[in-house]
Amino acid sequence: MQAVSALEAVPPLFLIVAAGLLGLLVGSFLNVVIHRLPRMMEHDEANYLAELRDEPLPHPDRYNLMVPRSACPHCGHQIAAWENVPVISYLLLRGKCSACKAPIGIRYPLVELATAVLSALAMWHFGATVQALAAIVMVWSLVALTMIDADTQLLPDQITLPLLWLGLLLNLNGAFAPLADAVIGAAAGYLLLWSVYWLFKLVRGKEGMGYGDFKLMGALGAWFGWQALPALVLLSSIVGAVFGIVLLVVRRQGRETPFPFGPFIAGAGLIVLFFGADVLPLGLTFSR
Known part of the structure; x- marks a missing residue:
């Protein structure tokens, strides 16, 4: 202080x-x-x-x-x-x-x-x-995760897990969200994508995303609280879907071609960091 x-x-x-x-x-x-x-x-x-x-x-x-x-x-x-x-x-x-x-x-x-x-x-x-000092650390982490995932389709635990714990520690005093909302956000963020992963695997018989994506979404939930999860999920999904369509049209890559989802989660995290979860004018966020 x-x-x-x-x-x-x-x-x-x-x-x-x-x-x-x-x-x-x-x-x-x-x-x-x-x-x-x-x-x-x-x-x-x-x-x-x-x-x-x-x-x-x-x-x-x-x-x-x-x-x-x-x-x-x-x-x-x-x-x-x-x-x-x-x-x-x-x-x-x-x-x-x-x-x-x-x-x-x-x-x-x-x-x-x-x-x-x-x-x-x-x-x-x-x-x-x-908040400024913490936000700068988040920025550094998300830049590194974005580029690593783009290169290797990996989101290393060495970055995602400290980011998650740091979010919870910061919110002990409500730096970005009340602690209870942060804890629920961490758990719900992880379990949300974990559920999508297993549903996709049961329906299609293959993996649709990696465990690093769950951890990164959990980390963002720990920072911003569970109320931000609809915005984070929707923003990352929309941009990811657009990117996938561009790959299909421009590069003529098939629908089976994998691409990293982490950069879109990180991008959504940056948007929420600077503009708040109410950036979506669709009524898909929840007031605290």
Whole structure:
């Protein structure tokens, strides 16, 4: 609370700019998380199975968010500090590796910019409050989850579960919703998609979504309360359905082609974070 009181004495524009700059730096780190966390999970699982079989570890070397140093995937050139400045380095390098001139994906600076803009927007929207700091953490988490799911169709527990528990802890004092509503929201959010999963599996004989989707919806329910679930479900479903139709028409992909649902849940979470659950003019939300 003392930290928040100190922030209240700082000019709002300074806080917004500072939040944006911090988001830019964190966005650079999120690019590492997005790339490495799924591989860390794969390595851990492969090593665990090898240990059970008393076989040599397939991945004996350390591999985490810090080790080894970032390198070009094409030539192995280790990224120098000056090549790792968010957005600026991409522009200076003209989107190419300084060693082999292989193209660097435009996604890297876009993730950094998106994280910066959303962090600044959270500070502007909530002001010098606990909600602003919490919202910035949510933004970082949802950006990472969106990109990981888009790449791998995974929503790692290492992010979804801390997000859920953080939402419940924040709402001990009603930061975003009364605690009782948050607890019900966490349970109902998880069970809602869990029920859809099993209904789809019984009817179609196959899985329609992953367990990570349940956990992410449960986490958003923990943050915003059960009253926000209709908006979260409807928004994510509508955008997901539109995206699926676009894939059918533009890419001529079949209806059986899987696509990640997590980004749409995350997008719905951001909409509710900034605009509230009453963003839908359809009477599908419940007043507290």
